[in-house]
Amino acid sequence: MKKLLFLLTIAVLAMSCGNSTSQREGKGVQLVAAGATFPMPFYNLAFKKYGELTGSSVTYGGIGSGGGIRSLQDRVVDFGASDAYLSDEEMAEMGADVIHIPTCIGAVVIAYNLPGIDELKLTPGLMEGIFMGKITKWNDVAITEVNEGVSLPDRKITVVYRSDGSGTTFIFSDYMSKVSNEWANGIGRGKSLNWPVGIGAKGNPGVAGTISQSEGTIGYIGSEYAFAQKITFAALQNSSGKFIRPSLESVSAAASGDIPPDTRVMITNSDSPDAYPISGFTWLLLFKEQAYNNRTFDQAEATLSAIEWMLGPDAQAIASSVNYASLPERAVERAAELLSTVTYEGNTMKK
């Protein structure tokens, strides 16, 4: 028995060693990253392509933004990823300077299920009324006033929200807090919320499935999922008073304004006249000083080059192909400035 176990252990060890040597062939470096699930389809494709081009490999684990931040804090990954930027307190807890590099822009669309109604316009006031449970019927005067010519049914409104903690909920509630004082004071923003009404469903697929299966429902879904699934969604009135449907262009437009040097900014309710109002960056997070935890210079250099590659036109094209809006020029500039500050043992890495 013991001998068998021993042999088995040896076999497993041999197999795992064989694996790692085959991956280490060539001069490639292995990088490990973890974090947000929202940009995962983009990251997986982009890192795979990066691996093919350079021979280095990047393993990305979609364990959630919170997990990504924790992993970086514990120094077990080369870089992390998050849909929400770190607050000042969170930055202080990291133990060293962390920089945020935006990689693409996502949005949150408002999906609904009303058979025969393909176009629905919503104002910030209606959003507050519906999601806080004050407007309970689809044919409420408040809704019909905005949607002239659309015959809305006498049906109860059922709100569907994310039951799991999510960056999508964070962006949605950030927008709601900006446009509604009552929301800001009563519910606030966060990855999960204390919902006054409605039912919860798990993940984008859960919310989308629940909405598509039940008439009279309304909810919010990450754009990367909604665009791929041909879901019916509403046009939202932005801060310039225009009704804007979510699209890669209108989402990208939300980031067209100036961006602070550290890129820590929420672009919901953007001033840009053509912007879809519930949009947000997603970030990669890395330590400014790359020499920690016995990391080699090669590893630091590979980290920098992988992140840099994500900002280039090839990776940004991959982002659009899987329904993320690409970064506007200003954001790429800011990101490049930030990357040029990265050091290894105190020396700037970029010439």
Next chain:
Amino acid sequence: MVASDKITRGVLLSSSVLILLVAGGMILSLLKGSIPAFREFGPGFILSPHWDPTAGNERYGALPFITGTLVSSILALAICLPLSMSTSLFVAEYFDGSGWSKVISTMTDLLAGIPSIVYGLWGFYALRPVIVSLGLSDQGFGLFTSSIILAIMIVPYATSVSSEVIRMVPKELREAAYSLGATRWEVISGVVMPSARSGIVASYIMALGRALGETMAVTMLIGNSNRMPTGLFGPANTLASLIANEFGEAQGIKLSSLIALGLILFLITGLVNWTGKWLIKKIS
């Protein structure tokens, strides 16, 4: 011989100790993880009906989920009871050994092997529309819908063990009762049930334990509302379902509160098992 005995003994002993260590380690890590939550909210954590994750105003309480877990599981047990009781009597007493009995036994055993996500999907696409069309609830999500799914999920557990126990009642007892002129019903209620009682109770305790911890199918049907449930047809949430939903993005005091919920679920399951054992002892 002596050597092989020693080896057997060693293997048996080490596996038992390992199980003990794993169980002990689980309790310890649950306890350790939940300390911050209990320190922050005190024992009131168990009785507070508020689960508010709003940043800056965080406060967590377990009552809505304890209620959701207990109500959905006990209701499931109540729905399961007549179904599985009649099935096990049919299979083990009325048609024991017949083709019918074999088909039904196989089917119920098959139900036990279906993954819970499949039950969830079936509930979502097939059962929920029925609840809606009966006018019981607006969208069909809630305690009642998940209880029905849970009931179907636990029927095979209760049925297969109960029917096994009923089969084990000695033939001589039955024959003696028949020879005294007892009717079939009198044999069942007067002879079979009393001698199989403790085993049957045990099978339902096991079924209840399974319902308490079920996660996926419940998450898909219960509506995941973190407020106190207001009725059987409204949305609610259970301990297991909330943990599965929120764990990924939880940090700090929220993470600790979720671990505390895990500890509470562990204790509830333990209590159910202990009550079951006590009940069995008492009636047998």
